[in-house]
Amino acid sequence: MFESAEIGHKVDKATYEKELPALREALLLAQDELVQSNGFQVIVIISGVDGGGRRESVHLLNEWLDPRHIETHGMGEPSDEELDRPPMWRFWRALPPRGKIGIFQGSWYSMPILNRVYGDIRNVDLEEAMERNVRFEKMLSDEGALILKFWFHLSKPFQASRLKALEKDPRTRWRVTKRDWHHFGLYNKFRKTSAEALRLTSTAQAPWYIIEGSDERYRSLMLGKIVLEAMRLRLSSEHGKTHSIPALPSLPQVDNLDILKSLNLSQTLDKADYAKKLETYQGRLNVLTRDPRFQKLSIVAVFEGNDAAGKGGSIRRITGSLDARMYKIIPIAAPTDEEKAQPYLWRFWRHIPRRGRLAIFDRSWYGRVLVERVEGYCSEYDWLRAYNEINEFEAQLAHHHIVVVKFWLSISAEEQLKRFKEREKTGFKHYKITDEDWRNRERWDDYEQAVCDMVDRTSTEIAPWTLVPANNKYHARIQILKTLCDSIEAGLERVKGKK
Amino acid sequence: MFESAEIGHKVDKATYEKELPALREALLLAQDELVQSNGFQVIVIISGVDGGGRRESVHLLNEWLDPRHIETHGMGEPSDEELDRPPMWRFWRALPPRGKIGIFQGSWYSMPILNRVYGDIRNVDLEEAMERNVRFEKMLSDEGALILKFWFHLSKPFQASRLKALEKDPRTRWRVTKRDWHHFGLYNKFRKTSAEALRLTSTAQAPWYIIEGSDERYRSLMLGKIVLEAMRLRLSSEHGKTHSIPALPSLPQVDNLDILKSLNLSQTLDKADYAKKLETYQGRLNVLTRDPRFQKLSIVAVFEGNDAAGKGGSIRRITGSLDARMYKIIPIAAPTDEEKAQPYLWRFWRHIPRRGRLAIFDRSWYGRVLVERVEGYCSEYDWLRAYNEINEFEAQLAHHHIVVVKFWLSISAEEQLKRFKEREKTGFKHYKITDEDWRNRERWDDYEQAVCDMVDRTSTEIAPWTLVPANNKYHARIQILKTLCDSIEAGLERVKGKK
Numbered sequence: 001m002f003e004s005a006e007i008g009h010k011v012d013k014a015t016y017e018k019e020l021p022a023l024r025e026a027l028l029l030a031q032d033e034l035v036q037s038n039g040f041q042v043i044v045i046i047s048g049v050d051g052g053g054r055r056e057s058v059h060l061l062n063e064w065l066d067p068r069h070i071e072t073h074g075m076g077e078p079s080d081e082e083l084d085r086p087p088m089w090r091f092w093r094a095l096p097p098r099g100k101i102g103i104f105q106g107s108w109y110s111m112p113i114l115n116r117v118y119g120d121i122r123n124v125d126l127e128e129a130m131e132r133n134v135r136f137e138k139m140l141s142d143e144g145a146l147i148l149k150f151w152f153h154l155s156k157p158f159q160a161s162r163l164k165a166l167e168k169d170p171r172t173r174w175r176v177t178k179r180d181w182h183h184f185g186l187y188n189k190f191r192k193t194s195a196e197a198l199r200l201t202s203t204a205q206a207p208w209y210i211i212e213g214s215d216e217r218y219r220s221l222m223l224g225k226i227v228l229e230a231m232r233l234r235l236s237s238e239h240g241k242t243h244s245i246p247a248l249p250s251l252p253q254v255d256n257l258d259i260l261k262s263l264n265l266s267q268t269l270d271k272a273d274y275a276k277k278l279e280t281y282q283g284r285l286n287v288l289t290r291d292p293r294f295q296k297l298s299i300v301a302v303f304e305g306n307d308a309a310g311k312g313g314s315i316r317r318i319t320g321s322l323d324a325r326m327y328k329i330i331p332i333a334a335p336t337d338e339e340k341a342q343p344y345l346w347r348f349w350r351h352i353p354r355r356g357r358l359a360i361f362d363r364s365w366y367g368r369v370l371v372e373r374v375e376g377y378c379s380e381y382d383w384l385r386a387y388n389e390i391n392e393f394e395a396q397l398a399h400h401h402i403v404v405v406k407f408w409l410s411i412s413a414e415e416q417l418k419r420f421k422e423r424e425k426t427g428f429k430h431y432k433i434t435d436e437d438w439r440n441r442e443r444w445d446d447y448e449q450a451v452c453d454m455v456d457r458t459s460t461e462i463a464p465w466t467l468v469p470a471n472n473k474y475h476a477r478i479q480i481l482k483t484l485c486d487s488i489e490a491g492l493e494r495v496k497g498k499k
Numbered sequence: 500m501f502e503s504a505e506i507g508h509k510v511d512k513a514t515y516e517k518e519l520p521a522l523r524e525a526l527l528l529a530q531d532e533l534v535q536s537n538g539f540q541v542i543v544i545i546s547g548v549d550g551g552g553r554r555e556s557v558h559l560l561n562e563w564l565d566p567r568h569i570e571t572h573g574m575g576e577p578s579d580e581e582l583d584r585p586p587m588w589r590f591w592r593a594l595p596p597r598g599k600i601g602i603f604q605g606s607w608y609s610m611p612i613l614n615r616v617y618g619d620i621r622n623v624d625l626e627e628a629m630e631r632n633v634r635f636e637k638m639l640s641d642e643g644a645l646i647l648k649f650w651f652h653l654s655k656p657f658q659a660s661r662l663k664a665l666e667k668d669p670r671t672r673w674r675v676t677k678r679d680w681h682h683f684g685l686y687n688k689f690r691k692t693s694a695e696a697l698r699l700t701s702t703a704q705a706p707w708y709i710i711e712g713s714d715e716r717y718r719s720l721m722l723g724k725i726v727l728e729a730m731r732l733r734l735s736s737e738h739g740k741t742h743s744i745p746a747l748p749s750l751p752q753v754d755n756l757d758i759l760k761s762l763n764l765s766q767t768l769d770k771a772d773y774a775k776k777l778e779t780y781q782g783r784l785n786v787l788t789r790d791p792r793f794q795k796l797s798i799v800a801v802f803e804g805n806d807a808a809g810k811g812g813s814i815r816r817i818t819g820s821l822d823a824r825m826y827k828i829i830p831i832a833a834p835t836d837e838e839k840a841q842p843y844l845w846r847f848w849r850h851i852p853r854r855g856r857l858a859i860f861d862r863s864w865y866g867r868v869l870v871e872r873v874e875g876y877c878s879e880y881d882w883l884r885a886y887n888e889i890n891e892f893e894a895q896l897a898h899h900h901i902v903v904v905k906f907w908l909s910i911s912a913e914e915q916l917k918r919f920k921e922r923e924k925t926g927f928k929h930y931k932i933t934d935e936d937w938r939n940r941e942r943w944d945d946y947e948q949a950v951c952d953m954v955d956r957t958s959t960e961i962a963p964w965t966l967v968p969a970n971n972k973y974h975a976r977i978q979i980l981k982t983l984c985d986s987i988e989a990g991l992e993r994v995k996g997k998k
Binding site: 038041084087093095097098125131132135140298343344345349382385396400 | 537540583584585586587588591592594596598627631638639641642797837842845848849851853881888891895896898899901
């Protein structure tokens with residue numbers, strides 16, 4: 001969920017100052033069009049961790065846009081007046097009318113998340129509140145509103161250093177309260193809770209935009225560009241269309257960094273070390289799967305990655321240490337006729353393993369948001385809704401004690417070229433390289449964007465993605481085996497905890 | 500929820516035999532078109548009370564349609580195989596492919612409802628399961644499936660007599676099991692639980708069709724006609740359109756009976772009796788509102804009804820016994836500019852009362868599914884989604900200890916004409932009659948249909964409708980006062996129960 005917001009996004013001063021005037025002008029123009037057309041309201045939610053730049057963002061929007069058509073609401077604890085009514089009453093009261101922009105610092109997310117972090121409500125109550133929010137936003141969106149939800153994120157170490165820096169400076173010391181440090185002590189709990197809340201409420205119509213808050217210029221440009229692009233998209237869509245309004249498909253590019261680019265692909269492992277570690281982890285995996293508690297679990301392992309990234313080899317290193325009756329490899333190619341006649345996820349559901357078994361997917365349901373998206377095999381609406389459907393699918397698996405492990409094997413374009421050429425030269429590898437591989441390669445950047453969006457939207461607290469630098473096959477295989485072992489171990493612990 | 504399915508719907512043999520051949524032929528034609536086009540699957544869920552005709556309905560569909568393109572699933576307790584997987588796995592497995600009709604007797608509703616009736620799960624678990632069902636069906640519907648959900652209902656006395664009759668006849672005795680009688684003992688609990696489940700899952704895309712199960716011919720014609728009309732509607736809608744597929748807006752007309760027609764409008768009350776009862780109930784109301792526990796409640800009373808049905812007079816009889824600081828009457832006319840610039844429900848939310856207060860709505864949010872529907876002021880999609888939005892709205896009120904009381908004041912067309920003419924004659928009543936009233940009168944049947952649909956879809960266990968025969972004003976006013984007093988009393992009891 002937060003992967004893309006922990007990689008040190010940054011925008012230098014020169015770039016920022018060059019981009020800013022055009023952005024501000026465009027924002028004002030878009031706002032003017034909104035005011036003139038009077039066609040819909042814009043609802044901006046500003047949330048996230050302390051010190052992530054919420055206050056500053058609210059400020060910026062008021063500075064950049066015409067404040068006469070903005071209503072800003074800083075909503076804290078409810079008043080007596082408000083406590084007398086149902087919780088949503090105060091938000092209804094504060095909704096902006098058509099033609100206006102309403103900015104909420106403190107929203108229908110704040111109290112449920114905080115109450116859960118403080119342990120005042122149960123997890124089902126949080127889920128219920130999030131379902132209510134989904135229905136509320138669906139209604140707003142059906143009524144024509146544009147909903148933009150921002151989550152400003154800081155990694156734990158960064159947040160600590162930020163709070164310290166603010167405290168050190170006499171001019172900003174007042175901004176750090178005891179409550180901030182208390183919250184920081186709850187960082188892990190807060191992160192887990194908010195990840196769950198974001199997963200449950202990031203819909204195709206109203207997705208969350210998660211922004212790294214550490215660099216003020218980066219964060220500000222992102223905020224401005226998302227508001228601008230989303231408003232433009234909405235202004236340009238057909239009039240009178242009041243439902244299934246498209247959201248921004250991807251975050252705008254503001255710096256030249258993403259989670260794939262930030263991977264260190266140069267990690268290596270020498271052959272001797274590899275042989276030793278391979279034995280260790282294969283042994284450990286074998287032992288884990290023979291643990292009596294394993295009969296109360298099942299494992300779903302997903303392998304995705306660039307063409308020629310070494311998925312097959314990695315899978316063989318896993319199955320090499322397992323009893324053949326215990327696992328099944330499911331290679332996913334084009335769907336059969338029978339599969340095409342069914343809803344998209346049907347062909348994956350059918351392979352969900354029994355207790356005590358592993359299902360290893362060589363490519364998976366993520367095809368929907370990768371190849372099908374990039375090649376246009378399905379509509380934008382279809383792949384946008386797929387993130388949610390996939391999260392729901394995996395939540396059902398996790399809820400049933402199925403450990404979901406997902407690997408993205410990442411190689412560089414150069415390494416891929418080398419491997420392609422090798423495959424063409426080597427007779428017995430020839431079948432592994434097709435025209436399609438070469439075609440996919442031409443769309444490298446589109447795939448990279450799709451992978452980043454996929455990780456942002458489907459790496460959840462219950463089924464996280466593991467990004468595997470795979471230029472060095474030895475290194476990749478060991479990382480995969482180790483991650484799998486760790487995940488199974490954690491799963492076994494949970495079984496123990498349950499009964 | 501079940502009002503329309505407890506009024507003794509019936510179809511005589513001659514009508515049935517006259518209609519059946521055409522229906523069967525049309526069904527086969529529609530099915531053939533479905534098979535040829537191969538465009539979508541039809542998912543039919545058959546649920547309801549024991550003895551309501553579920554088994555027979557499954558049978559009928561298989562008899563009427565070409566069984567080669569039907570898959571029937573009688574799903575009971577899950578098998579070992581199935582228990583090893585997440586609960587939805589077995590339903591995924593059983594989904595029909597495009598071009599086919601899948602009939603589910605026993606569905607993703609059965610276990611959660613039964614488990615809740617038996618007290619094996621909590622209410623939040625039921626709600627969670629229903630939310631899951633909504634997401635599942637939304638996905639199916641987004642993927643193009645047509646979902647038809649039937650609930651066969653029997654009133655409590657009728658179910659008892661039916662079970663007894665089956666038991667008496669040696670040829671059918673085998674069909675009544677101990678489990679049936681045990682279920683019957685749980686009738687009230689089952690009714691309440693299923694009403695909640697139906698409310699939470701009756702969406703615009705996949706509404707429940709609630710059918711009175713007592714008369715076999717009526718039930719069968721309804722089933723056949725709904726399947727037919729829904730398939731035709733779907734077959735005729737644009738190709739390639741895979742979301743926001745329209746559902747049937749209303750139930751087909753099969754007999755000449757509906758909840759309004761089944762009201763006994765000839766009930767009267769003489770003036771002396773009225774005066775006495777008026778005093779009694781006004782006194783009781785006054786006492787109830789001065790109960791200390793009343794400070795933990797609020798009341799929202801909704802008045803809807805035919806033009807000239809006597810809403811205003813009834814409201815005055817309520818407020819006559821109340822402290823003026825305690826209540827507010829909210830007359831709902833055309834929305835103001837400010838209100839038009841907001842989502843539909845905004846103008847009602849703003850009037851939600853504080854604790855210890857009453858808000859009396861003279862017309863209400865139900866305008867959306869009455870006048871706006873009939874006059875075409877909003878799109879079909881808008882008023883179809885409104886049922887859900889309204890139920891959600893009222894659930895939020897009820898959840899916050901707001902007692903929601905809703906009255907439909909019903910007069911006959913003749914009585915209305917009499918009152919209209921009187922208003923025209925009497926100088927000081929002249930302002931009360933407008934051209935619009937005469938226009939509305941011309942659409943009497945459309946309004947009647949809209950009212951019946953409204954009651955079917957929004958009379959919930961938390962906010963039921965009270966239908967008030969209002970040809971006699973005295974009788975109507977007393978019924979209203981009594982219902983209001985009873986509802987407040989029940990509300991006060993719940994407050995006591997809470998803390």
